[in-house]
Amino acid sequence: MLEQKTEVAPEAQRAPSTGRLCEYCGEPFEPTRRDQKFCRPSCRAAASRKEREDRRDRAGYFPGFLGC
Numbered sequence: 001m002l003e004q005k006t007e008v009a010p011e012a013q014r015a016p017s018t019g020r021l022c023e024y025c026g027e028p029f030e031p032t033r034r035d036q037k038f039c040r041p042s043c044r045a046a047a048s049r050k051e052r053e054d055r056r057d058r059a060g061y062f063p064g065f066l067g068c
């Protein structure tokens, strides 16, 4: 006898385990990839642009500081 039990945890429906928060805007989203960190391409672009600017600021700051 095969007893088929469909056990669905109510918590799993309310909060999907795949759910993740966008690292840029903080919106909850379901990643289509395991390494996805942002809810949409625009967030990823904005975050990478910000990171690049931060790095450039830091990189531009040190040489000028050391040249003093």
Ligand SMILES: [Zn+2]
Pocket: 022, 023, 024, 025, 026, 027, 038, 039, 040, 043
């Ligand atoms: Zn986002």
